[in-house]
Amino acid sequence: MAGKTAPFAAFEWMIAWRYLRARRAEGGVSTMTWISLIGITLAVFALIATLAVRSGFRAEFVGTILGANAHVTVYSFGEVDASGRVDRSMTEFDDMAARLAEVPGVTRAAPLIRAQVMGAGQGRNSGIDLYGIAAADFESLPGIAGSDAALGDISAFGEGIALGSGLARELGVGIGDKIRLISPDGVKTAFGTSPRINAYDVVFIFSAGRYDIDRTRAYLPFDEAQVFFNKENTADEIEVMIEEPEAVDRITPVLLQAAGPGSQVWTWRDASGGFLRALEVEDNVMFIILSILVLIAAMNIVSGLIMLVKNKGRDIGILRTMGLSEGSVLRVFFICGASTGIAGTLMGVILGSIFALYIDPIFSFVNMMMGGGVWDPAIRGIYALPAELHLDDVLSATALSLGLSFVVTIFPARKAARMNPVEALRYE
Structure with missing residues (x-):
């Protein structure tokens, strides 16, 4: 009877790393891994950039209201x-x-x-x-x-x-x-x-x-x-x-x-409350849409893992006959998928943060390349595209991406763990 091993043991990480490395004979698996990595990176980047611009736009709008208008106006009836x-x-x-x-x-x-x-x-x-x-x-x-x-x-x-x-x-x-x-x-x-x-x-x-x-x-x-x-x-x-x-x-x-x-008051929220509520609705809708984008990117991990499981059927059968448990096999392929999600999320956070912090020179470059006139203050009310990077936004985007990456990885990893070693080796 095989002894029990600690979850996520060193050999499980070693096997997962060997499976993630590209080989000529398994170029399809490698390609799907890179597609998954790039998809997660771009989705997280888009989510963080949008959240930063959303926060910056609201702060700029409220700041100009509070800086140039009364916070409360007192009238006579x-x-x-x-x-x-x-x-x-x-x-x-x-x-x-x-x-x-x-x-x-x-x-x-x-x-x-x-x-x-x-x-x-x-x-x-x-x-x-x-x-x-x-x-x-x-x-x-x-x-x-x-x-x-x-x-x-x-x-x-x-x-x-x-x-x-x-x-x-x-x-x-x-x-x-x-x-x-x-x-x-x-x-x-x-x-x-x-x-x-x-x-x-x-x-x-x-x-x-x-x-x-x-x-x-x-x-x-x-x-x-x-x-x-x-x-x-x-x-x-x-x-x-x-x-x-x-x-x-x-x-x-x-x-x-x-x-x-005989007096009445009118606050800045009364004057701009409708616009602020519209911003909140837009923020929620944009977060949902971009969350779906992250989910779509995470689904690429499923495709890559399914191909990896199919190509590694013989290896799974051999490992199982050598005494590797279902749990170890599940963790090996979970590590493969989760590593892609973690790497993509980290790269997306870095790119999104850089975009938010350096939005002015980036936007100036885009405006120059487009010949000017990209941002019309007469339409948008403010003179530049604002962005504010908040820790809460970064953490929510990171949690969403990692959570989806981990969840979708479980299903193909579970399928690999339940693979019958006899069936896997029968036609090898």
């Missing part, structure tokens, strides 16, 4: 005026802003004037989403004041107007040029409402990192915006910035209480 429009103007905005600023977790509460106007410069016209904001509050906007691509002197904001980089290009203006703002809600006369037109010096050009913001947004000093829109001693809303934007839902009830009766 408003009153209906004689013309039937809802007037949401705030007269006690200074006191309300002070109360909101005292809420734990709030970093800033700034009154704003907001309106849509027409901008004109250098013979060109463009619609502008205009924000009236105090100079100190403007300088504290991380996505605007902290822009690396900014032009001009932010300390001169009180002397003119700040434009988004895309808007400045559209109007053909630069630092020191003048633009005219045209508001349809101007002076009321006996002949109707006359549009209000004012000219301002461009003192600062910013880039918020999102094309839609840079293309339409401009900032005007708060006092000047009050005069321009005939809103002396009033504000349209209060912009609130908090320390933990991701936890905005927890602080919203406290902000409502501090704002007082």
Whole structure:
């Protein structure tokens, strides 16, 4: 009676390694092994690269939202005026802003004037989403004041107007040029409402990192915006910035209480929640699709092992007659398949990580080879393809690939273990 051996003994690894080495007479087996290895590598690479781009895109999108927009906006319910429009103007905005600023977790509460106007410069016209904001509050906007691509002197904001980089290009203006703002809600006369037109010096050009913001947004000093829109001693809303934007839902009830009766809030999640939910759905679908791709690549291991078992039938019969147990045979062929999965997974992780870490030069090279214009910020909203490599994404891709590789390997290895040695040697 044959003695029992420890699982995955040295001789089992030796036999598996001999079977994995290429031989001229068994070129088909060697070819299938390489196909399996390349398939697993590419599938894991694609999975990690996609997960990294997904994480980077979400982080870039949320970062530009939080850097250039209010985390929470406080409005007034408003009153209906004689013309039937809802007037949401705030007269006690200074006191309300002070109360909101005292809420734990709030970093800033700034009154704003907001309106849509027409901008004109250098013979060109463009619609502008205009924000009236105090100079100190403007300088504290991380996505605007902290822009690396900014032009001009932010300390001169009180002397003119700040434009988004895309808007400045559209109007053909630069630092020191003048633009005219045209508001349809101007002076009321006996002949109707006359549009209000004012000219301002461009003192600062910013880039918020999102094309839609840079293309339409401009900032005007708060006092000047009050005069321009005939809103002396009033504000349209209060912009609130908090320390933990991701936890905005927890602080919203406290902000409502501090704002007082007749107030309502609108958070950044309310404004972009639909897009974020769409991103989550897309992320889940992409992960499932790429998981299927990994499964297809892992199935190549099955094909290679089946061919290996068929070619090694005589060897299996001899080993069994020499006393090798079914378990040892199973482990030998399991090692053959699992080794391919492990090697392919490792190579895929390395390639995917390199792609995520060096995506900028890789993408620049692709853009150069394609003649430019591969990435259109007007369509995608951001200026470059982002990627963030997270340990959780790498571990999930690795676990998926190894798990599938190990599972699919069991079936042909089990078939080899159950092979009858008499039948295997009968026609040899």
